[in-house]
Amino acid sequence: MAAIRNLFKYLEVKNDGDDHAEDREGYDSLKNLNPDTRPLEPARRTFGPWEFVTLWVITGSFNIGGWTTGSSLIAYGLNVWQAMLTVIIGNVIVGFLCVMTGAPGAKWHIGFPIIQRAPWGVNGFAFVVIQRVFLACIWFSTQVYWGGQCVKVVLTAIWPSFANVNTSLAGGTMTTGDFTSFIIFTVLYYPFIWIKPEKYKIPFLISCTAVIPTIIVTWIWFMAKAHGVGTLVTNVSTVSGVSQATGSHLGWMMVLGICTMINSMSVHVYVQSDYTRYARKPKDQILAQLVMVPMGTIVVALIGIICTSCAAQLFPEQEGTLLWAPYDLYSALQAHYGNSSRSRAAVAFGGLSFMIAQFGMVVANNGVAAGLDLSGLFPRYFTIRRGMILLSMISFIVQPWSLLNGASKFLTVLGGYGVFIGPMTGVMFSDYFLVRRQILKLSDLYEYSSKSIYWYQKGYNWRAFVAWMMGVWITLPGFARMVQQGSADPWAGWSNLYDLSYILGCLLSVVTYYVLHRVSPITGLGVQDDEDYFGTFTTVLEGVGGVGSASEIIEEKTKYSV
Numbered sequence: 001m002a003a004i005r006n007l008f009k010y011l012e013v014k015n016d017g018d019d020h021a022e023d024r025e026g027y028d029s030l031k032n033l034n035p036d037t038r039p040l041e042p043a044r045r046t047f048g049p050w051e052f053v054t055l056w057v058i059t060g061s062f063n064i065g066g067w068t069t070g071s072s073l074i075a076y077g078l079n080v081w082q083a084m085l086t087v088i089i090g091n092v093i094v095g096f097l098c099v100m101t102g103a104p105g106a107k108w109h110i111g112f113p114i115i116q117r118a119p120w121g122v123n124g125f126a127f128v129v130i131q132r133v134f135l136a137c138i139w140f141s142t143q144v145y146w147g148g149q150c151v152k153v154v155l156t157a158i159w160p161s162f163a164n165v166n167t168s169l170a171g172g173t174m175t176t177g178d179f180t181s182f183i184i185f186t187v188l189y190y191p192f193i194w195i196k197p198e199k200y201k202i203p204f205l206i207s208c209t210a211v212i213p214t215i216i217v218t219w220i221w222f223m224a225k226a227h228g229v230g231t232l233v234t235n236v237s238t239v240s241g242v243s244q245a246t247g248s249h250l251g252w253m254m255v256l257g258i259c260t261m262i263n264s265m266s267v268h269v270y271v272q273s274d275y276t277r278y279a280r281k282p283k284d285q286i287l288a289q290l291v292m293v294p295m296g297t298i299v300v301a302l303i304g305i306i307c308t309s310c311a312a313q314l315f316p317e318q319e320g321t322l323l324w325a326p327y328d329l330y331s332a333l334q335a336h337y338g339n340s341s342r343s344r345a346a347v348a349f350g351g352l353s354f355m356i357a358q359f360g361m362v363v364a365n366n367g368v369a370a371g372l373d374l375s376g377l378f379p380r381y382f383t384i385r386r387g388m389i390l391l392s393m394i395s396f397i398v399q400p401w402s403l404l405n406g407a408s409k410f411l412t413v414l415g416g417y418g419v420f421i422g423p424m425t426g427v428m429f430s431d432y433f434l435v436r437r438q439i440l441k442l443s444d445l446y447e448y449s450s451k452s453i454y455w456y457q458k459g460y461n462w463r464a465f466v467a468w469m470m471g472v473w474i475t476l477p478g479f480a481r482m483v484q485q486g487s488a489d490p491w492a493g494w495s496n497l498y499d500l501s502y503i504l505g506c507l508l509s510v511v512t513y514y515v516l517h518r519v520s521p522i523t524g525l526g527v528q529d530d531e532d533y534f535g536t537f538t539t540v541l542e543g544v545g546g547v548g549s550a551s552e553i554i555e556e557k558t559k560y561s562v
Contacts (some may be wrong), residue, residue, distance in 0.1 A: 009521035033446050034379045036372060039536040040109040040277055046198045047278040052288035054204035055275060058360035059268070061296030062211045064146050064326060065361070069301035070308070071324040072260055076253040077245030080305055081231045086254050087301045088294065090261025095293035097262070097269045099286050101425065104432055105273025106282040108440055109536055112369065114270040114374025117445045119513070120432035122452055123459025128424050129373045135214045135267055135417065136370030140401070141395035143366060145404060147189070147358035149327040150184035153283040153351030155181065157334060157344045157554045174401035182401075185355070185393060192363045198278055200364060207360050214353035218326075221346075222310035228307030232322070256499040257300050261297075263418035263502050270425050326354055352544040367391060419479045423471025426509030427464045434510070435517050442534060453524025469491050471509035475501040 010284040013034040047055070060066065073083035084328035104115045112132070116125040138474075155162045155177075165177035195203060223229065237244050247251045276285045304324070311323045315336050323329040330347040371387025382390075432438060448459065456462070478498025497504060532538045 002038070002433060003404045013361050013383055020539075034335035034375060034383060035377050035385045036375045037111065037114060037446075039442055039534040040198075041206070041535045042280075042537070045109060045200045045278050045280050046201065047275070048280050048284050049288045051201055051204065052275075052279075052285050053292050054208050055200075055364070056214065056289065056292040057294055058204055058207045058357055059365040060265075060293060061300045062208070062215060063361050064150075064356045065152070065264075066300040067215075067304040067326050068324045069261075069264075069297060070305035071322070072264075073257045074232075074236060074305070074322075075242055076257055077242050077250070078253055078257060078461060079236045079244060080309075082250070082254060083257065083305070084302055086257030087261060087298055091259040091265075091294035091297045093258070094262055094265050094269060094297075095290045097425070098272050098289045098293055100429060101269055101277035102272035102285050102289065103282070103438070104113060104428075104440070105276035106279040106285050107438065109277045109279075109346060110272045110442070110445065111277050111372045111376065113373050114275050114445050115428070115432075115434070117454050118436065119427050119461060121456045121459045122445070122448050122454050122460040124456075124461055124464065126377060127465070129377055131420070132267065132271065133370055133373045133377075136366045137391060137398055138400075139267070139365040140362060140370060140391045141398040141400040142404065143358060143361045144189075144392075144395045145182060145400040146325075146327070147185040147355055147362060148178065149325070150187070150351045150355035150358060151185045151219055152177055152181035153327045154348050154355065155184075155331050156331065157348035157351060160334075160339045160344070167328050170399065170402055171404040178401060180421065185358070186395070188355075189359050189362050190392065192359055193385055193392075194365065195363075196365070197275075197368050197384065203362065204364075207356050210353040211357040214350055215300060215303055218329075219307060220352060222307045222314070226313050228310075230311070232309030233306065233311045242513075251497060252496060258500055259418070261543040263416070266418040266425070266502055267363065269420055270428075274369045274372050280452055287432055307559070309428060315490050327351060363388065410555070416479050416482060416498070416501070418502035419475050419498070419505060420472060422505035423468045425502075425510040426471055426506035427513050430510040430513035430517075434514050435522060436525055439526055441524070441529055442536065443529050444524075453527060456522075461522075463513055463520070467509045467513035468515060470512040471507075473504035474508065 069087060070080075070083055073086060075081075076083075078086065105111060108115075113125060113129045116128050120127060152162070162177060166175040168175060169179055192203065228234075236242070264531070272285075272289075278286050295395040304326075307326075307329060308322055308324055311318065311329055311332060315332050317336065318332055323332055327480070330350045330553065334343050367388040369386055370391055371382070371384035374387035374390065375384060414518045441453055444454055447454075449455065454461075475498050478494040479501065481495055482498060
């Protein structure tokens with residue numbers, strides 16, 4: 001037992017300290033924070049507007065997920081222009097949602113798990129954070145697998161004989177080449193785990209420099225070779241094998257397409273404060289997200305559709321298969337041109353660019369958020385870096401190759417998780433904007449006792465749980481029908497409500513939470529700390545880390561103090 005205690009003692013994160021602990025006699029908040037969970041001091045807040053632009057280039061659009069956006073929309077029976085209209089509307093909404101979910105982090109410089117303690121309670125917040133960790137384990141592993149596929153493309157371009165490393169593994173869901181590439185990608189992204197999020201500026205710029213020109217050049221090359229936009233754009237039904245939706249069905253499919261855009265980003269939207277907490281000023285996140293979120297996705301989704309369309313015309317040997325994933329597209333290009341030196345060079349560069357973009361998706365997207373979640377749940381033992389290391393180990397246990405190539409029901413569940421995330425987001429919106437009017441007491445967010453104004457009943461706020469359930473129940477029957485029968489056999493009425501799951505669930509939870517507050521008022525509203533206990537607004541007085549002048553810091557302190 002002594003050895004186990006010593007091991008846990010050794011694994012503890014070094015306490016970050018609290019210079020004002022003596023001013024809060026009787027409080028135990030020192031035990032509940034570490035360097036990653038505490039409110040960020042000005043020196044660590046390095047994200048300006050351009051940093052948020054590059055963040056969204058890598059994690060939001062210019063990547064494999066952004067490229068394949070059109071695949072699900074075409075499957076709904078939409079033609080290309082109808083699909084693009086849903087992309088535009090859906091991602092404009094996503095942009096506004098990102099600004100709203102990122103507002104608490106940008107103002108108070110705390111991350112998602114800490115913010116959730118306000119509406120759910122200092123114990124109840126674990127309900128939503130644990131779900132976020134579960135999703136992160138799946139999507140982290142999936143992104144690593146896609147990165148491995150990019151590695152495979154690069155290796156096959158350099159050494160065509162690597163294509164022969166194809167012994168079947170895991171019941172035929174992967175090959176030895178897939179697994180080798182998965183391991184290589186894991187080794188390659190590992191050094192990036194040691195880069196602190198506040199120092200992502202250079203890695204983001206390198207990623208943007210690599211992937212943006214690659215996507216544009218790929219688009220131009222395919223259009224030039226096909227002498228236009230290809231057969232999918234001109235005749236979607238013939239090429240995709242999906243019948244064009246018409247009448248009221250078309251209307252519902254477009255609504256579903258818009259909600260699909262929102263659902264696909266729902267988890268990323270929900271945890272925006274994990275990134276906006278690094279904002280130099282609260283307003284730095286606003287314009288970048290309102291513009292870059294929709295614009296980046298619109299551009300990349302359209303390019304992905306056009307390149308897939310051109311490939312259907314240029315590579316007749318791929319008949320019956322639409323090459324939505326860029327790594328499949330590059331592999332088909334190399335095969336079509338018989339491993340010529342020019343095609344191999346182009347494919348190697350393309351695969352390398354998307355592989356670099358995947359580093360951002362794995363580390364900066366899922367890694368940072370899940371690492372901070374684990375740090376919020378277990379601040380004595382986890383930092384962001386330790387959380388990422390754990391996820392890298394779990395990625396082998398999850399076996400994403402089996403999920404992506406076999407577990408269709410499980411993927412349907414994950415794809416429809418907006419049923420649960422939408423109401424959670426609604427609870428946060430209602431609590432922060434309507435009930436608390438954007439005022440938080442930072443020190444009490446770290447206090448696990450009845451001294452905290454976020455203690456409610458034994459650390460749980462029953463209003464949040466009731467409001468969440470009110471947002472979930474109305475879309476749950478349609479969700480269950482989708483999982484059981486698929487989209488081919490909808491359940492009239494309930495399936496239509498499921499199509500609106502994120503928006504409907506979010507609105508219902510917003511209203512329910514606010515009504516419950518009016519019936520049973522939440523106490524401690526409008527209360528802030530009487531001192532800047534964490535040095536969040538006053539530690540740096542001038543010119544450190546580019547945070548601004550002394551007058552700017554003093555102005556910020558005045559703005560948020562009582």
